[in-house]
Amino acid sequence: MRGTTAQQDLIRGIWRENPVLVQMLGLCPALAVTNSVENSLAMGIATFFVLCCSSVLVAALKRFIPHEVRISTYILIIATFVTVADMTLEAVRPDVHKALGAFIALIVVNCMILGRQEAFASKRPIGRALLDAAGTGTGFMIALVMMGGVREVLGAGTFLGVSIFGPSYEPWVVMILPPGGFLTLGIWLLGLSWWQKRRAGDGDAAPTDAIQGGGA
Amino acid sequence: MSGAPPSGTSAPGTPPPGTGAPAAAPPVLEEPHVPAWRLFSTLGAGGALAGLLLVFVFQLTQPAIQAHKELMLQQAVNEVLGAPERYDTLYLVDGALTPELPDGVDERTLDRVYHGFAADGVPVGFAISASRPGFQDVIRLIFGYDAATGRLLGMRVLESKETPGLGDKIEKDAAFTGQFAGCEPPLVGVKGGAGSAPNEIDTITGATISSVTVLRAINDAVAHWRPALDAYAREHAR
Amino acid sequence: MGDLLWIFVSAAVVNNFTLALFLGLCPFMGVSGRVATALRMGLANIFVLTITSLCAWALNTYVLEHAPYLRLISFIVVIASLVQITEMAIKKLSPALFDALGIFLPLITTNCAILGLAIFQTNRGYGLFEGLAFALGAGAGLTLALVLMASIRESSELADVPDMARGTSLVLIIAGSLSLAFMGFAGLLSST
Numbered sequence: 001m002r003g004t005t006a007q008q009d010l011i012r013g014i015w016r017e018n019p020v021l022v023q024m025l026g027l028c029p030a031l032a033v034t035n036s037v038e039n040s041l042a043m044g045i046a047t048f049f050v051l052c053c054s055s056v057l058v059a060a061l062k063r064f065i066p067h068e069v070r071i072s073t074y075i076l077i078i079a080t081f082v083t084v085a086d087m088t089l090e091a092v093r094p095d096v097h098k099a100l101g102a103f104i105a106l107i108v109v110n111c112m113i114l115g116r117q118e119a120f121a122s123k124r125p126i127g128r129a130l131l132d133a134a135g136t137g138t139g140f141m142i143a144l145v146m147m148g149g150v151r152e153v154l155g156a157g158t159f160l161g162v163s164i165f166g167p168s169y170e171p172w173v174v175m176i177l178p179p180g181g182f183l184t185l186g187i188w189l190l191g192l193s194w195w196q197k198r199r200a201g202d203g204d205a206a207p208t209d210a211i212q213g214g215g216a
Numbered sequence: 217m218s219g220a221p222p223s224g225t226s227a228p229g230t231p232p233p234g235t236g237a238p239a240a241a242p243p244v245l246e247e248p249h250v251p252a253w254r255l256f257s258t259l260g261a262g263g264a265l266a267g268l269l270l271v272f273v274f275q276l277t278q279p280a281i282q283a284h285k286e287l288m289l290q291q292a293v294n295e296v297l298g299a300p301e302r303y304d305t306l307y308l309v310d311g312a313l314t315p316e317l318p319d320g321v322d323e324r325t326l327d328r329v330y331h332g333f334a335a336d337g338v339p340v341g342f343a344i345s346a347s348r349p350g351f352q353d354v355i356r357l358i359f360g361y362d363a364a365t366g367r368l369l370g371m372r373v374l375e376s377k378e379t380p381g382l383g384d385k386i387e388k389d390a391a392f393t394g395q396f397a398g399c400e401p402p403l404v405g406v407k408g409g410a411g412s413a414p415n416e417i418d419t420i421t422g423a424t425i426s427s428v429t430v431l432r433a434i435n436d437a438v439a440h441w442r443p444a445l446d447a448y449a450r451e452h453a454r
Numbered sequence: 455m456g457d458l459l460w461i462f463v464s465a466a467v468v469n470n471f472t473l474a475l476f477l478g479l480c481p482f483m484g485v486s487g488r489v490a491t492a493l494r495m496g497l498a499n500i501f502v503l504t505i506t507s508l509c510a511w512a513l514n515t516y517v518l519e520h521a522p523y524l525r526l527i528s529f530i531v532v533i534a535s536l537v538q539i540t541e542m543a544i545k546k547l548s549p550a551l552f553d554a555l556g557i558f559l560p561l562i563t564t565n566c567a568i569l570g571l572a573i574f575q576t577n578r579g580y581g582l583f584e585g586l587a588f589a590l591g592a593g594a595g596l597t598l599a600l601v602l603m604a605s606i607r608e609s610s611e612l613a614d615v616p617d618m619a620r621g622t623s624l625v626l627i628i629a630g631s632l633s634l635a636f637m638g639f640a641g642l643l644s645s646t
Binding site: 064065066067068069072073076077079080083084087088090091092094155156171173176177 | 250254255258259262263266269270273274276277278280281284288379380381
Binding site: 024027028031032072075076079080082083086087101102105106108109110111174177178179180181182183185186187189190193194197 | 526
């Protein structure tokens with residue numbers, strides 16, 4: 001972790017250490033609210049906001065927070081920003097707030113946010129903490145939209161509310177119900193690990209093929 | 217959370233004091249003994265700041281949130297009562313309806329109905345909310361009821377988690393929701409479009425439980441409110 | 455009475471916390487390897503959920519009436535502290551019980567099922583007994599899901615699964631099938 005450049009701090013969380021798809025953090029919201037792209041985006045933005053604000057504040061206050069009570073203090077900071085996000089969303093977009101329900105409040109217990117405070121923001125300068133938070137938050141949003149996109153297209157035949165397949169499409173309703181969440185994430189992970197394996201195995205894949213070809 | 221074990225499990229990567237790592241922030245405080253007053257004052261100051269910020273945002277957002285809630289209620293009442301000129305809120309206190317709040321009673325703990333009036337001051341009917349466990353979770357709805365004729369004026373589902381595509385038609389299918397105006401409870405569900413009597417409602421194919429839940433919620437609510445509504449109407453007819 | 459039973463069954467199977475509401479996924483993924491561990495985790499969960507329900511009810515009734523904006527902060531602070539105090543008390547009073555449940559207690563506190571229970575209970579306006587029925591139902595549902603998952607994983611341990619599907623993606627796909635099965639409980643208590 002030491003000696004990373006600012007660019008690495010920003011990029012890392014987006015894909016290579018993606019919080020949902022690689023580190024398996026924040027699975028509750030990633031499964032629960034991703035039944036449409038709009039809900040996924042709203043959840044992603046709220047989490048992004050909370051993560052950036054908390055990281056900046058923790059990085060700014062790190063000298064004043066005694067080690068023994070650091071976790072309690074982080075939770076206090078995170079809970080404050082979550083409440084701010086909750087009330088703001090309810091005032092600005094009440095319909096989205098209603099759709100997300102209790103899951104906005106549950107951002108507090110998203111281990112991804114606490115994890116970034118403990119592992120990064122509490123020991124780095126403010127600027128770096130903000131970059132790291134922005135990268136991780138973006139990665140979280142990308143994962144959520146990947147889930148929400150698949151589920152909404154298959155489960156409702158729409159993307160962001162715009163019909164894709166036309167009226168003759170019979171929606172695959174189970175995809176926007178809870179089982180669809182588990183299955184979509186499971187299949188995304190399967191696909192990603194297949195892709196990674198193929199990329200890593202490119203070098204020695206060719207000889208194997210040759211041997212098999214020779215045997216046949 | 218405070219459930220974390222005390223120091224000793226500091227996160228990996230904390231630079232040991234004095235190594236002077238180039239990009240590292242100042243070493244995290246790791247003195248073995250931090251006086252208790254410092255812990256208290258940190259948490260206290262943090263709590264106070266958090267409270268201040270929240271009160272500020274609360275003041276800022278509350279008007280919009282309240283306005284939206286009132287608008288939603290108004291829309292629902294307008295829909296089920298057929299756009300009345302105005303409506304009053306009546307609270308149920310000791311089995312009787314009254315427009316005034318008794319002293320010292322919290323408004324939120326009281327059951328209530330909304331009494332709508334047409335432009336010439338003639339009462340239109342009452343908007344009553346009801347709820348009942350449906351197929352998946354509780355279904356909450358509001359309906360308009362004319363106590364004088366004993367007929368419904370309209371129905372709207374406020375909240376349900378029924379299956380998308382089947383059960384949620386109780387909310388979205390106008391062919392179902394449109395049947396309620398003019399019906400006379402107690403309602404009975406019938407299948408296959410056979411409903412013709414004033415108390416029969418066609419249930420939705422594939423969502424019988426959800427449909428019947430709506431009917432039963434209305435029947436129960438009418439039975440529950442009927443005495444109070446009649447008493448109120450008698451009193452005000454005089 | 456019928457209401458309490460409905461709340462219990464709804465939270466336990468129809469709207470199962472893990473398989474329908476996605477709450478408490480961390481232990482569901484993490485400690486579902488062995489049935490014995492899963493069972494103990496489930497019992498510890500029931501315990502913490504019950505305490506949480508009592509706390510949330512007390513806070514809602516006596517404190518938060520006047521300051522709704524402090525709800526989230528006070529829930530999380532009070533619940534976490536109370537669980538820690540209980541943990542210390544158990545350690546002192548019953549070392550055997552502590553060995554069985556103790557190590558799970560701090561883990562559970564940061565679990566979204568706990569805060570989720572407190573928030574749902576508040577949003578639905580449950581009273582003391584309704585809250586307790588809800589907490590017991592939720593705990594029973596979590597335990598059921600954990601134990602089911604653990605027994606499936608135990609018996610599929612030696613199955614010939616492709617390498618890349620091992621681990622989380624297999625667990626998720628099994629969870630999807632379980633969740634599909636649990637959808638069959640919908641309509642269980644609603645009259646036809």
